[in-house]
Amino acid sequence: MVIEMFPSVQFDSRGIPNQFGHSKDYCSREEVNTERNQWYGTEEFVQWGNINLFHQNTMINENLSLPTKQQGLIFSAEITNFDELCYDIKPSSSQLCPEELKNFETIHSEFQELISPQESSSGITINHETKFGQADYEQFNLPSHDTACANAGKRLSTHDFFCVWVERKEHRDVEIIQHLLASAEKVGEQQFSRASHLLSHCHQCSSIRGTPVQRIVYYFSKALQQKIDQETGRRTTKGSGKRQLLELQDTSMNPNPSLLASYQKVPFSQVILFTAMQVMIENVSEAKRIHIIDLEVRNGLHLSILMEALAARSDCPLVHLKVTAVGTISEQKIKETGKRLMSVAQSLNLSFSFNVVMVADMLDLNESLFKLESEEMVAVYAPYILSTLIERPNHLENLMAVFQKINPRIMIVTEVEANHNSPVFVNRFVEALFYYGALFDSMEECMDRDDQDRIISESTQFSPKIANIVAFEGEERRVRHVNSNVWKAFFSRFGMVETELSRASLYQAKLLVNNFACASSCTFEMMGKSLSIGWKGTPILSVSALKFL
Template sequence: MFHHAEQFDLTPVSNDSSDSSKNIDLYGVESFNSGIGFFYAQEDNTYDDNYQHQQQLKEFGNFDDMYIDVVSPPFQSCEDEIKKIIGMKSQNTEPIEPKKSRSNIFPSASLEFLRKYRNRRLKPDNKISNEIQASHSPTLSTEIIIKLAAENFIQSTSRSSKEISTINHPYPSSILVRSEEDFKSVQLVQNLLSCAEKVAEKQYDRSIKFLNACDEMSSCTGNPIQRLVFYFSEALSEKIANETGRIAAKYSERNFVDPLETVKSPNMILFAFQKDFPISQITKLVGIQAVLDHLGDAKKVHIIDLEIRSGVQWIILMQALTEKNYVQRLKITAVETNSSKSRVEDTGRQLASFARSLNLNFSFKIIAVEDILELEKDIFELETDEVVAVYAAYTLMSMIGKVDRLDHLMRVIKSICPCVMIVVEFEANCNSQSFIGRFVESLFFFGAFFDSLADCFENDETSRRDAESMWLRLSIRNVLVAEGNERKIRHVNLNVWRTFFGRFGLVEIELSISSLDQANLVLQSLSCGRSCSLFRDDKCLTIGWKGMPITSISTWKFQ
């Protein structure tokens, strides 16, 4: 077994600047930056109650087995949703049924996946925060654009599937599109859907034709839809090249500079996320409040962070514990399985410095293992009089493709018996073994992200562009291009995690009112927070963007 443990032990040190730093603005601490965690994610899948019950009765297998194509009603017109958003009067917009003579112009795979795509908007009756839709916006949201394009793709009868989409009104809901930009966006997404369909059917000559059309209309500097399609078409081109050795002519000709070569400091991008992105702030504040809710009167607190990244969340905890004068010591153990040891060491030094400014007795330890199977309880150096909490933010999903590692990790955590385990994961269904299934789900999921970044970074174009090119781009490529063990992006939703956690005796705990209050305060503090919604999903909190689920945060205890 190979493992490395490094510890920073600190005794209280007086500091002349401690008074000014005790009330430090969390989002002004530039030395701490938070990650969004796209690279180690995994998909979620459509998951019905009967299937869930069956899975609970038998041995849990590979997470790929958790994806099931549930028969759903036909893809519905989104007219009602659109009218609520843009405030248009009701009109007769019954879907146009395809003519029998053209009933099979689309291959069944992509058509069925679009039809089966469930309406994943969060339930209004579970909403715990106010979401204000910007009805005055000159353009529709990415979700509505994608739905309109999907509806057109499915119900179009006026042209052959061989034809490139043109701007017209072939489907009922198109009368709700108010601008030339929206028309072009719908056209662009429809061509992207057609391209993906042809790739799935291995009709590469036809797929390249649609790909070239997407390339002509998309841009990494355009509106959210243009940027979304830009990176999706790039991934499709790479997939075509991998499978055929051919690259679409227009794609190879376009003037494209790799954003990763010109991106500014990743740390500055992470800081921008922590400062301006409400979902990042909410998960951290709610998570730390949940930890505090379960510490009780503990005098010694031990936090096990399964992937600490910047560690900015622990500043919040330090500030809260400082107010509890009876807390004698805080110990944080960071578990790492990759090559980021130097970054984690920097995080430890920064946290140690902040603890000194608060005169807080603090120690920081790194446990670095080459393989998670090497992780054992004894490595954590647990003490009988300390209270342990486990924090797992966008971490467990990195092991979905290696269930034996995930099982081992859960057994080790169970042996530690923490007072609470905090889990933060993306709410998406990108783990289908079918390419077109992953494509449809990821298009909606990443579409919501591009929409949110456009709003939240309206005054910071550079950070938005760099975040999209550095995180979203690589994630999209991994979902659509990689196969087998190379595919790391495998988001699964909370229903799948609930079934998995049940195997180890984990019981879901309801978040406190204080946690929900923290989340609402974030939404009120940011102008873009009005498009971000909080919903209850049983006992957990789901955070959505304009009604589309993005992230969930839940708390668990071992029975």
């Protein structure tokens, strides 16, 4: 996914104005059903009517003036392992119970009731010192999850979300969404022949060059067909899910121009990355020897940003920077990244060393591999890597146990802020549809429809992840995202707590977004002490700073 990729210090943005509308429903609305779920180890009330389906706040507020409140951890005292928090490791049945079928019918009704139209490169750098005036950021606050829940009237309902998704004149968009949802329902009921029949209309009317709806229906219908083929034995799944993830990881080590172009035009990743690096700098500001353990070094451009900021320090000159890159694949490419970073360090006259720790899997990781020195301050950077271990909780727990022993000064975690891990197929399908709907809508506002960079990014980054979420079950389903509350509950088992993000870092995140033409559509929210950036109220990515007690 392009939003999880390629840091860059360049900024470019383009906004394409758009008007959106919706059509009337074709069936009577059922009363709102409330279902209590514990899919992720947290109690969540899912309302399939007027409340959004993300199980998250989706408040639209761009003034960023509401007070921040600390959100408490939501987890059960009876939780004993990570499986109980959020995972279904074993394949589960796709059969829907009567209550879930009733909920899904209500979803259909909401999708049809799309009521009225709505209108719809900078020099920002990391600061090794806080350079903003106090008047600029001391009174700066972002909306919090608690505040959002108290302002439910400003939350997006299901039909409100699609108000900004379907253009009024594109009536066939409404129709293909109907067919897509109906097909997913039939797949959930294991009526695969009827599901395929409904999908045929989606295949005919969707397009990789069309409206956001036509594009997302193209990829979701393709994923649904793959699931049908697998469920009916027309296609084998053994090893496919794992292979998909390895291919995506390999791609991230070799950014192509199209993905970088998309990254520069859509703000989410840039904002989260710069915030993460700013927080990193602030937490090692007094250290002369710094050791960064990077769990996903990729092309290393984020470390270039960090190095520039460290080299500029005057109050506490850096003596040495050590980076240890942890990997399970692509050792040679990681070493090439190290060589590029060494060149950057030389140009900055920075004392620098780069080490590589390769393990077959995270079960083999231990603290002795990191060559720790008593006088260095250790920081851990974990960008979009923890969620890849969700289906293997023993690997994830070993990783966290190692860091608990190391006890770093700070651990920065960036993750997708979404729930894509439900064992119930239809629920997971709808969660993914809404999340990627927001992403495709953001691409529409930031890039032309015929932009080849956009087409390549959607097909090579979005499509494989949509397919994995929709088409696979059990160990083959490798793309599993959970929200901040689930991660907090898990981290608490290892004595980890969130630390406040500085007002300066939050203020800079907002400044960075303002350099994009689509800034008015980007929304910020404090999830406890984590920062989440979203699109028109839908959370997209989050960044957290954690310490061990």
